[in-house]
Amino acid sequence: MQIIKVINNNVISSEDDKGKEIVVMGKGIGFGKKAGEEIDETKIEKIFSLPDESTSQFMQVVKDMPYEYIRTAELVIAYARETLGYHLNKNIYVTLTDHLGYAIERKRQGIVIANELSWEMKKFYNAEFQVGLKALDIVKQELDVELPEDEAGFIAMHLVNAQMGGQMNQSRNMPAMIKDILNIVRYTFQVELDEKSLSYERFVTHLRFFVQRVISREDSERNDEEFDQLIADRFPRSYECAQKIKNYMKKKLDYEVSDVEISYLAVHIHRVIHSMNK
Incomplete structure (x- = not known):
C-alpha cells in the first residue's frame, strides 16, 4: 500500500x-x-x-492537530458506534474530531462556552448524552483534560446530527422543537405529563423520530383518508392537538407534514394522555 x-x-x-x-x-x-x-x-x-467531499475536510481539520486529540476522537466515535447501535454518518470523523480539538484547546486556555441546549439534550436524547459523558471520561483518561458537562450536550448534538446524515443546523433545533410539541400537548389537555412514566418515554421516543423524519423530509407520503377520518372520529381531541402541532411545524420549518403522519401522532398523543387517566 x-x-x-x-x-x-x-x-x-x-x-x-x-x-x-x-x-x-x-x-x-x-x-x-x-x-x-x-x-x-x-x-x-x-x-x-470518507465521502469524497469529506476527505479533504478531515485532512484540513487534522493537519495541525496533535495526534493524541485525533486518537481520542476516534476512541469516542468507536464507543458511540458500539453503544448507540445505529448508523452514524461518516462525516462524524470530521465534525466531532474538529469539535473535540477546539473544546480541548478552549479548556486549556480557560475559555468556557455554555450549552443552552444541554438540559434538553439530556432529557430528550439521554442515550446520546450518556455517550457524551463517557466521552468526557475518555478525554480525561487519554489527555488529562477535564471538560465541563456542557460538552456532553455538544457531543450528543453531533451524534444526533450524524444519525440524521449531517444536517447540523436542523439537529440543533430538534430538542427545542420536541419541548415545544410537549408544551402544545400540555396546554391542549391542561395536564402535567408524568415524565417518569413509561408511556411518556415512549411518546418522547416517537416525537424524536417524528421530528427527525419531518426535518429530513422523510415523513410518510402515503394517503389514507379513511384511516385519517377514523382517527379524527375516535380521538377528536388528540387529532385536534396533532393538527396544532402540524401548524407549528409548518411555521417552524415551512413544510407541510403529511396527514397520515399527523394521524399516527394523534394515536400516540391519545395513548400518553389516556395512560394518565388510568
Missing part, C-alpha cells in the same frame, strides 16, 4: 484495492515519508474511508 499524500506525521492518505482514497492513521506513520513510498503497515492503527 503506497502513500498518496502525507497530511502530518501521524495521518496519511492512500488508496484501497478499488482505487478509493482512504485515510490511514498511526503514531509516526507519516514521519519523514513522501508520496509514492510504501506504508509501514506495523504503524497502522486505523484505516477508514
Whole structure:
C-alpha cells in the first residue's frame, strides 16, 4: 500500500484495492515519508474511508492537530458506534474530531462556552448524552483534560446530527422543537405529563423520530383518508392537538407534514394522555 499524500506525521492518505482514497492513521506513520513510498503497515492503527467531499475536510481539520486529540476522537466515535447501535454518518470523523480539538484547546486556555441546549439534550436524547459523558471520561483518561458537562450536550448534538446524515443546523433545533410539541400537548389537555412514566418515554421516543423524519423530509407520503377520518372520529381531541402541532411545524420549518403522519401522532398523543387517566 503506497502513500498518496502525507497530511502530518501521524495521518496519511492512500488508496484501497478499488482505487478509493482512504485515510490511514498511526503514531509516526507519516514521519519523514513522501508520496509514492510504501506504508509501514506495523504503524497502522486505523484505516477508514470518507465521502469524497469529506476527505479533504478531515485532512484540513487534522493537519495541525496533535495526534493524541485525533486518537481520542476516534476512541469516542468507536464507543458511540458500539453503544448507540445505529448508523452514524461518516462525516462524524470530521465534525466531532474538529469539535473535540477546539473544546480541548478552549479548556486549556480557560475559555468556557455554555450549552443552552444541554438540559434538553439530556432529557430528550439521554442515550446520546450518556455517550457524551463517557466521552468526557475518555478525554480525561487519554489527555488529562477535564471538560465541563456542557460538552456532553455538544457531543450528543453531533451524534444526533450524524444519525440524521449531517444536517447540523436542523439537529440543533430538534430538542427545542420536541419541548415545544410537549408544551402544545400540555396546554391542549391542561395536564402535567408524568415524565417518569413509561408511556411518556415512549411518546418522547416517537416525537424524536417524528421530528427527525419531518426535518429530513422523510415523513410518510402515503394517503389514507379513511384511516385519517377514523382517527379524527375516535380521538377528536388528540387529532385536534396533532393538527396544532402540524401548524407549528409548518411555521417552524415551512413544510407541510403529511396527514397520515399527523394521524399516527394523534394515536400516540391519545395513548400518553389516556395512560394518565388510568
